[in-house]
Amino acid sequence: MAHQAHSFHMVDPSPWPLFGAIAALLTTSxxxxxxxxxxxxxxxxxxxxxxxxMLQWWRDVVRxxxxxxxxxPMVQKGLRYGMILFITSEVFFxxxxxxxxxxxxxxxxxxxxGQWPPTGIKPLNPLEVPLLNTAVLLASGITVTWAHHSxxxxxxxxxxxxxxxxxxxxxxxxxxxxxxxxxxxxxIADSVYGSTFFIATGFHxxxxxxxxxxxxxxxxxxxxxxxxxxxHFGFEAAAWYWHFVDVIWLFLYMTIYWWGS
Amino acid sequence: xAALGKVSRLLLGAAAPRSLPGRSMSAAAHEGxxxxxxxxxxxVVALPGVAVCMLNCYLKGQQEHERPEFIPYSHLRIRTKRFxxxxxxxxxxxxxxxxxxxxxxxx
Numbered sequence: 001m002a003h004q005a006h007s008f009h010m011v012d013p014s015p016w017p018l019f020g021a022i023a024a025l026l027t028t029s030x031x032x033x034x035x036x037x038x039x040x041x042x043x044x045x046x047x048x049x050x051x052x053x054m055l056q057w058w059r060d061v062v063r064x065x066x067x068x069x070x071x072x073p074m075v076q077k078g079l080r081y082g083m084i085l086f087i088t089s090e091v092f093f094x095x096x097x098x099x100x101x102x103x104x105x106x107x108x109x110x111x112x113x114g115q116w117p118p119t120g121i122k123p124l125n126p127l128e129v130p131l132l133n134t135a136v137l138l139a140s141g142i143t144v145t146w147a148h149h150s151x152x153x154x155x156x157x158x159x160x161x162x163x164x165x166x167x168x169x170x171x172x173x174x175x176x177x178x179x180x181x182x183x184x185x186x187x188i189a190d191s192v193y194g195s196t197f198f199i200a201t202g203f204h205x206x207x208x209x210x211x212x213x214x215x216x217x218x219x220x221x222x223x224x225x226x227x228x229x230x231x232h233f234g235f236e237a238a239a240w241y242w243h244f245v246d247v248i249w250l251f252l253y254m255t256i257y258w259w260g261s
Numbered sequence: 262x263a264a265l266g267k268v269s270r271l272l273l274g275a276a277a278p279r280s281l282p283g284r285s286m287s288a289a290a291h292e293g294x295x296x297x298x299x300x301x302x303x304x305v306v307a308l309p310g311v312a313v314c315m316l317n318c319y320l321k322g323q324q325e326h327e328r329p330e331f332i333p334y335s336h337l338r339i340r341t342k343r344f345x346x347x348x349x350x351x352x353x354x355x356x357x358x359x360x361x362x363x364x365x366x367x368x
Contacts, residue, residue: 034345111336120334128321132314139307146299153296162303169311185329185359187352191336 007072009064016057023049058217062234066226076233083237087244090207094248097203098255101196105260111191116260118191123261129180130257133173137246140169144215144239151222154229163219166242170212177205197256204248211245214238328358331365338363 004010027050030043065071071079105116113119124130147162181198188198218235221227227235340363343349350362357367 038345040345113336118336120329120332120337122329125321128318132311132318135311135314139303139311142299142302142307146296146303149296149299155296158296158300162300165303181354182356183359184354187338187355187360189337189339189352191339 007074008078009070009072009075011064014057014060016053016060019049020053020057023053026050062221062226065234066221071231071233076231079233079237083240087240090244094200094203094251097196097200098251101200101256101260104192104196112193116193118193121186121190121193123186124180124184124257126253126257126261129176130253133176134249134253136169136173136176137249140166140173141243141246143169144242148235148239151227151232151235152229156222159222160219163215163222167212167215167219170208170215170242174205174208174212177201177208200252200256204245204252207245207248211238211242214241328366331361333363333365 023046025046026042027046030040030046033039033042065075108114108116108118117123143162143166147159147166150156150159150162186194186197188194215238218238221234226232338361340350344352346353352360361367
């Protein structure tokens with residue numbers, strides 16, 4: 001029984017922002033303990049608390065929107081801006097690593113043999129597994145669009161099928177990349193080539209895992225009837241994030257895998 | 262230059278209905294049944310594309326890959342600081358068959 005004369009959402013007091021900040025501190029100082037003092041326990045505690053905060057905070061957002069009806073069109077607009085701004089910040093995050101790659105590869109130093117790829121590095125063939133990875137992510141972009149249209153057209157069965165296929169493709173990409181990581185003849189410690197390659201593709205892989213997890217949550221919510229044909233912003237946010245992950249891969253493929261080989 | 266303007270107007274025009282939250286999909290007559298289009302694209306373009314690439318990888322994987330000889334270049338196999346796992350010398354995805362340690366291949 002709301003008694004507000006406006007369409008915005010005044011959120012109830014919540015412990016998650018503070019606990020999230022504490023979790024971030026535990027994680028970062030945990031990394032330091034692990035790297036410099038050989039102890040992983042603080043990091044494990046930090047990752048655990050981060051996961052718990054994420055699960056509970058987002059569970060609360062679902063409760064506020066889906067079950068309590070607080071997500072009016074105005075509130076939804078704010079959530080849209082928020083997701084767009086977040087994805088924009090992630091674009092800048094990756095921009096830095098692309099900058100590092102081009103800085104190192106456009107003028108290769110004498111220490112690398114004055115060439116790119118450096119002497120002694122045999123790059124991966126872009127027409128083998130990297131091409132398959134590209135096809136997998138592009139296909140998943142098509143299936144997630146199919147899922148979106150199915151939701152809009154109230155076709156439950158097709159939406160579930162399409163979203164499931166999207167997630168499976170995402171998992172397939174992760175499996176392929178993990179296998180590739182195990183099979184590459186060069187490692188992260190192999191000059192700035194290895195550094196730029198594994199940092200850029202590694203963070204991308206992490207984002208694929210995050211995106212797949214987001215889509216999986218959407219699948220569970222879809223099955224539980226949380227979405228309506230006109231109101232399904234959680235799904236849209238996941239789809240936007242997924243397309244972003246796909247676009248980052250395309251840039252990685254064209255620059256590091258193809259041009260850089 | 263004129264073509265560039267045409268292309269960007271086309272992209273923005275195409276992007277606009279898609280970015281609206283589902284409204285145009287049910288409203289505009291020619292967009293009705295959008296799910297059918299994307300379902301068709303999934304089974305005719307997307308999945309066959311993946312299958313072709315899978316076949317390509319399988320066939321290329323049949324060929325034997327020769328392992329390059331070990332030359333102790335100083336810009337490769339850098340170990341400024343030990344890794345915080347195992348013996349600190351192997352990278353996270355170390356594969357003894359294809360990755361050499363700073364002292365050479367293990368096998």
